[in-house]
Every structure is written in C-alpha cells, then in structure tokens.
Amino acid sequence: MDVLSVTSEIFPLVKTGGLADVAGALPLALAAHDISVRTLVPGYPAVTNALKRGRVVAEIGDLFGGSAKLVAARVGGLDLIVLDAEHLFDRPGGIYVDDFGKDWTDNWQRFAALSWVAAELAKGMVEGYRPRIIHAHDWQAAMVAAYVAFGGDQQTRVVVTIHNIAFQGQFGADIFPHLRLPDAAFTMHGVEYYGGVGFLKGGLQCAHAITTVSPTYAREIRTPEYGMGLEGLLNQRGYDLHGILNGIDPVAWNPQTDPALAANYAAANTKKRSVNKLALTSRFNLDHSEGPLFGLVSRLTWQKGIDLIAANIDWLVSLGGQLAVLGSGEAHLEAAMADAAVRHPGRVGFVQGYDEDLSHLMQGGSDIMLVPSRFEPCGLTQLYGLRYGAVPLVSRVGGLADTVIDANEAAIEAGVATGIQFSPVDSQTLGEAILRAINLYAEPETWSRMQRKGMKTDVSWNNSAGKYAMLYQNLAADQ
Numbered sequence: 001m002d003v004l005s006v007t008s009e010i011f012p013l014v015k016t017g018g019l020a021d022v023a024g025a026l027p028l029a030l031a032a033h034d035i036s037v038r039t040l041v042p043g044y045p046a047v048t049n050a051l052k053r054g055r056v057v058a059e060i061g062d063l064f065g066g067s068a069k070l071v072a073a074r075v076g077g078l079d080l081i082v083l084d085a086e087h088l089f090d091r092p093g094g095i096y097v098d099d100f101g102k103d104w105t106d107n108w109q110r111f112a113a114l115s116w117v118a119a120e121l122a123k124g125m126v127e128g129y130r131p132r133i134i135h136a137h138d139w140q141a142a143m144v145a146a147y148v149a150f151g152g153d154q155q156t157r158v159v160v161t162i163h164n165i166a167f168q169g170q171f172g173a174d175i176f177p178h179l180r181l182p183d184a185a186f187t188m189h190g191v192e193y194y195g196g197v198g199f200l201k202g203g204l205q206c207a208h209a210i211t212t213v214s215p216t217y218a219r220e221i222r223t224p225e226y227g228m229g230l231e232g233l234l235n236q237r238g239y240d241l242h243g244i245l246n247g248i249d250p251v252a253w254n255p256q257t258d259p260a261l262a263a264n265y266a267a268a269n270t271k272k273r274s275v276n277k278l279a280l281t282s283r284f285n286l287d288h289s290e291g292p293l294f295g296l297v298s299r300l301t302w303q304k305g306i307d308l309i310a311a312n313i314d315w316l317v318s319l320g321g322q323l324a325v326l327g328s329g330e331a332h333l334e335a336a337m338a339d340a341a342v343r344h345p346g347r348v349g350f351v352q353g354y355d356e357d358l359s360h361l362m363q364g365g366s367d368i369m370l371v372p373s374r375f376e377p378c379g380l381t382q383l384y385g386l387r388y389g390a391v392p393l394v395s396r397v398g399g400l401a402d403t404v405i406d407a408n409e410a411a412i413e414a415g416v417a418t419g420i421q422f423s424p425v426d427s428q429t430l431g432e433a434i435l436r437a438i439n440l441y442a443e444p445e446t447w448s449r450m451q452r453k454g455m456k457t458d459v460s461w462n463n464s465a466g467k468y469a470m471l472y473q474n475l476a477a478d479q
C-alpha cells in the first residue's frame, strides 16, 4: 500500500524537535508492514543541499506566487518528494522563524502550498503515482485534509496526526481568498475558526482519521485543560481519534553503536556509562562527584516545565546532585539556566543551543533524564533515556505517563520500575521527586535494576507501526 507522508521537518535532514524524529523513523518501521511511504517535504536549503541525485517529477507554473518543482530522491532509506519552491523555502534563517525568532509572515502561504501539493499528488499530479492514503503531520500539513475534502480526489483518505496541539497555525480571515479553497470551506465545517482561518482546526475537521502520539494525550486533549480550545471538536470526532505511542529510531539511538558516545555499552555492562559521564562533566565543566548527574535536553519553554527546574536547582545541588542542561528557547529561561551555572560552578553547567551529538552524549552519560513537562503529547527524550540507562524523572502527563513505570515501593519490589513520576506538576512536587531520585541513586542495586529494566523496555516502533498500518488499511477498505 502507498502512503504519502507530509511533514515540515524530517530527520536526518532538518529537525527542530520530535516531529522530525517521528517523520524520519516511522516510514522505515512501516516497511516491515508492507506499507510503502514517500514523504513530501519542503525544499529548505538543508534539504535541497543534501540531495545528491534528484529527479524532477513535476513542474508547477504557479504555486502561491512562484514556480516550483517536485524532486524525487532517496536519502538514508527515505523516499522523498521535495517541494522545491524558491520563493517559499529557499531562504536563510530558521524553517519557521527568521533570524530574530519571529514567525515568517508568509508561513500560511508556505504550508498551505505544501498541503495543496499533497492533495494534487493524490489527484495524479505525478504520472504513475497516486497515493490513496495521505498522512499529514501537525498544522503545517493538516490543510491537506481540507484540500481533499473541498475539491480533492474523493477516494483519498487523510490521517492528521497531532504532535502538539499548542501549535495550531491560526491566521486572519484575509488569507482565505488566497488559499485556493471554495467559499464553502469558510464555515465551521471547514477551515473557519473564530472568524479566522485555523490550519490545524480545518485539518481536524476534515480528516478521515485523527491520531495523536500517546493514548493518555488522546484522552487529555478532549478536556478543556489540555485541548487548547479544540476539545469540543475532538469530542465530536472522538470515534475517529486514536492515541498511538511514538517509538524511536533503533539505529540512530543505540547505545551499543552510537558514534556520539565516548564509550558504547549494553544493559549488561552499564558500568561503561561512567566513561560517558566523565566526557559529559568535562564538556560542562563539572567537578567529579559521587552524586547523580541530572541531564536536561529540551526546548526551554513553559510546556517543558523548565521554570520548575529553575526553582529546584539550589535544592538539587544542596542534596549532592549535579545538573547539565542543553537547550534553547525563551529568553528568561535561558537566563535562569545561565545564572544557575554561574551560582553553582562545578555543579551546574549550561550549553545554550542545539547540538544533536551532544544530546546523545547526554543520554549516555547522565544518570537521570529530567522531563517535568506541564503537558507532553508523547515525549522522546524519556524514551531515549530508557534505552540509554539515563533513568527518566517525569511528570505524570501524556506520553510520559504511558512510558515510564514509577519506582514506588510495590513496583521496586516487583522489579518493574523504570523511572520516577510525579504529579501534580508543580515545583514542590518536582522537588520531592528529585529527593526520591537521589535517595534511590544511593541504593546501587535498586538503581541498576531499574536502569537495566528501562534499557530492556521495548521503545521501538514495532508495535505502533502495526497500529498505523492497520489504521491505513481500515481507511483504504472504507473507500
């Protein structure tokens, strides 16, 4: 079965977060289920520069204000269709924001164009290729469902996946006439949202199936607390909403072979992790210490609960812990981390920025991976933590609740604990969890049992890829 995946980022070519990891790993996992995936992705410089042998498969005279080409290429086992449109994607700066961190003002046009092209592919824009299932990721691709519903091929079935409902792609009504949609689409049954245009809203309204990236988040987003205004729509569409847990790329994230580590290891020889810890402490200018090293690899935002960590740093250090932080994001949170590093030399280190290799070393060398998110659709850093023996300390929300087994007394006794969970998500409860983690770390046998249990947890795509395959098959059977 042919599936067209549509995404605004994909590992290893272009990544700002977890969406790229999923978009890059899922097609490879689906191959084992006889699903052949091609991925439509924007031709940002990082993408077009990586193409060695591309083949132009279609030319588009006017794509929202300029000409464009579709280039088919194979990169790292992924079949790509690159939307090469200079006026939309060939520019320096970030993929969503300019050098000052401001959203590109034509984002609506860039991602409407991406979505429109996907719907045209399903209508046969490229000879010999006609995907019946389109899998659209997040608001940047969600409008595919609207383009299919209002003027697309009616045999096409569209799945929209919500990776984070906080990002909705909302624009003014003035863009509507430029979207190439009929007037009928500007209603509550289409893309209209509180008088403007909602890309994610339109996608969720028109999709044949909706997925999100964990069962708990699928339940949470049906409530006002987590639904960010879309809970009513999601409740109406509850029957078509599925929570399918993310997996991880088992090749890119394997402590036995990972080239970014100072020492490779398996569950049977976790002692070698100390070599990575040493490399990490030296990179972060931290002292040698017998206490646990907490690691944080994250966007520094309110969602990720970074302010709760900031409020607990003095406490963590007073208990004998150390902290290494890799991330960038909101200015006041970056400042809080930089300030903590100055106040606690040798105990707290902060590397501001984005560094893929260092993020791997953090997983291989930290004792504890901190993920105290206020909401977390799935979360990948705790999955990497499990695989690498960096015991996750997580808030009990979304995918974090679904993937970590809390080390309460009964779970320790039964030998099933894989991490530490806390709830409610506030700084005092996080402080208590930090104390609990430090006390557990002081019991080497319990700790190493928990570490090994985590490393043996199945965090692969095996199970979840099968669920996506079944969803596609059910939708295809329904045509």
Ligand SMILES: Nc1ncnc2c1ncn2[C@@H]1O[C@H](COP(=O)(O)OP(=O)(O)O[C@H]2O[C@H](CO)[C@@H](O)[C@H](O)[C@H]2O)[C@@H](O)[C@H]1O
Pocket (backbone or CB within 6 Å): 016, 017, 018, 019, 021, 022, 163, 164, 213, 246, 297, 298, 299, 326, 327, 328, 353, 354, 355, 356, 359, 376, 377, 378, 379, 380, 381, 382, 399
């Ligand atoms: N400074 C840095 N340097 C290097 N690497 C860094 C980094 N900061 C973050 N990363 C990496 O970016 C990714 C983050 O993925 P997450 O899934 O944890 O969150 P994100 O909010 O981006 O994803 C959203 O989509 C994913 C995918 O569905 C959901 O799991 C998640 O809950 C949802 O919020 C990880 O691969 C992490 O290692």
